[in-house]
Amino acid sequence: MNYIIIDLEWNNAYASKVSGFINEVFEIGAVMLNEELYVVDTFSCFIRPQISKRLRGKVKRLTNTTNEDVFSGITFNQALSEFGRWVGDSENIILTWGDADIRVLMENNRYINSVQRLPFLSVYADLQKLFHRIKKLPSKEQPGLVTAAEIVGINVEIFSLHRALDDSLLSAEIFRRIFDAEKLKEISVKADDKFYDRLEFKPHNITRLNHPLVDKTQLSYNCKYCGLPAERISEWKYSKQYFRADFFCDVCNKEFKVGVRFRKYFERLEVSKTVKEITDLPDSDEKTPNQGTVARSESI
Numbered sequence: 655m656n657y658i659i660i661d662l663e664w665n666n667a668y669a670s671k672v673s674g675f676i677n678e679v680f681e682i683g684a685v686m687l688n689e690e691l692y693v694v695d696t697f698s699c700f701i702r703p704q705i706s707k708r709l710r711g712k713v714k715r716l717t718n719t720t721n722e723d724v725f726s727g728i729t730f731n732q733a734l735s736e737f738g739r740w741v742g743d744s745e746n747i748i749l750t751w752g753d754a755d756i757r758v759l760m761e762n763n764r765y766i767n768s769v770q771r772l773p774f775l776s777v778y779a780d781l782q783k784l785f786h787r788i789k790k791l792p793s794k795e796q797p798g799l800v801t802a803a804e805i806v807g808i809n810v811e812i813f814s815l816h817r818a819l820d821d822s823l824l825s826a827e828i829f830r831r832i833f834d835a836e837k838l839k840e841i842s843v844k845a846d847d848k849f850y851d852r853l854e855f856k857p858h859n860i861t862r863l864n865h866p867l868v869d870k871t872q873l874s875y876n877c878k879y880c881g882l883p884a885e886r887i888s889e890w891k892y893s894k895q896y897f898r899a900d901f902f903c904d905v906c907n908k909e910f911k912v913g914v915r916f917r918k919y920f921e922r923l924e925v926s927k928t929v930k931e932i933t934d935l936p937d938s939d940e941k942t943p944n945q946g947t948v949a950r951s952e953s954i
Contacts, residue, residue: 656694656746657687659781659829661821662755665713665724667706669765676765677758678705680724681717682733683818684740685826691833693826697740698819700727704766717816730766738774747842748775751799751825752782757853770850778849779842781825787841788832799824806831852920859895860916868916872925875912877903884910896928908933 663681668674684697700723708721728736741748750756756778764770785802786795799821803810808827814820843849860867875884884901887909891898896913903910911930916923 655689656744657691657749657826657829658684658741658746659687659749659822659825660684660755661750661818661825662758663713663717663719663816663818664758665703665706665709667703669705671765676705676761678703679730679758679762680709680727681719681818682737683820683822684737685819685822686740686746687826687829691830693823695740696819696823697737699733699736700724701730701733702727704730718814719817730762734763734773741774747777747779747838749779749781749784749825749829751780751802751821752796753780753853760850760853770854772845775845777842778845779838781829783841784834784838785828785832787837788834799828802828855920857917857919860918861892863890863892863897865916867918867923869925872914872916872927873897873899875901875910875929877906877908877910878929878931879903879906879908884908896926 661683662679664677664679666675667678669676669678680701680703682697682699682701685693686695686697688694702725709719709724714720727733748756756772756775759772760770763772782796782802785791785797789805791797797805800810800815803824806828808824808831810824813824815824862868863873873890874886876882877884880903882903882905884903886899887902888900895917896915898911898913901910901912902908909932911932913928915926917926918924
């Protein structure tokens with residue numbers, strides 16, 4: 655079993671074929687570890703752009719890469735072919751820090767070859783997800799590569815950050831320090847049709863109240879004080895990812911602004927609700943003419 659950790663660098667470029675922007679890969683770096691987690695080989699190459707004519711200034715500064723560097727590289731298809739030969743036929747797991755690199759590689763393959771499948775990919779694992787699980791981090795905390803390295807005590811100054819090979823070497827060092835065979839097995843997935851469908855799926859917010867996935871029972875609010883249903887006193891309006899409406903509890907004489915978001919993921923629907931209580935400030939000799947109402951917010 656080999657563990658192959660990949661990192662990419664890419665440049666955001668306008669692609670006329672799709673009338674939109676695409677993250678065009680210009681560098682691939684990878685590290686191959688054996689079962690004892692020793693580095694047995696590395697891979698690195700520049701990919702000559704086929705969409706963009708030059709690297710963005712921010713990308714050049716961040717990666718310390720020039721236009722001459724990337725335009726001296728090989729084509730995307732040559733890079734995939736050479737990388738596939740380098741991976742070989744041995745049993746392996748491909749890992750990346752987060753799944754963005756695999757998504758971008760799929761996007762490039764689909765744009766150039768009209769095929770989303772990556773020929774070298776059979777089993778995949780998200781190293782960031784593995785790190786998150788092993789370190790038992792809060793669900794909303796998704797550390798970047800540098801932060802993760804610092805958490806496990808790696809000196810990042812010895813790596814040339816934002817270069818594909820060095821970032822893959824840094825990822826490999828993190829992998830060695832947190833390695834857990836059972837937890838890795840838990841998050842590893844076979845690169846079958848469902849895998850590609852999941853990666854291709856783009857999470858999105860539902861923007862129509864009459865959408866069949868909208869749970870109408872979520873479009874209500876019980877007063878936080880008395881627990882009784884509050885009356886909706888305004889129409890639902892979609893704004894900034896949320897359906898929003900005003901509610902009033904006549905028992906407690908309280909008014910609330912309620913927001914409900916329905917976000918669709920590949921295999922689940924996430925419902926988020928926020929509440930802002932609108933309260934009059936108490937009368938006081940110190941009250942200024944400009945004082946009016948205060949909104950206290952909470953998430954439920």
